[in-house]
Amino acid sequence: MTEPAFDAESHVRAMTASLGLTVEPAWMPEVVAHLAAIRAAAQLVERFALADEAEPAPIFEAGR
Template sequence: MTESDFDAEAYAREMARLVHLPIDAAHLPGVVQNLRLAARMAATIEGMAIPREREAAPVFIAGRRA
């Protein structure tokens, strides 16, 4: 998905509706701005080539010693 494919305002409105979370009209521009920023950050990560030989990070399990 490209940034131009992502309709942040429609997404914000639909997700708010689905979880019954009212978003005040005065706050919607900030929500949309943050969703667009998050989408750009996600695209940056998704665009990175990670070599297969890279080891995955360890999994944290509370109470377990390494």
């Protein structure tokens, strides 16, 4: 099954309305572009196959 196309601009408009935020019209293309980039990055993470037995890495503590 194919995933429906992601319309970043519609999503930004819906979320700003829902949250009561205002995006200046001059900034809308940049906000939409950033949301689209974030979505693309999230898709890379979601599609990365992990084995069921994979464990999270231990906590990194600098200086040890």
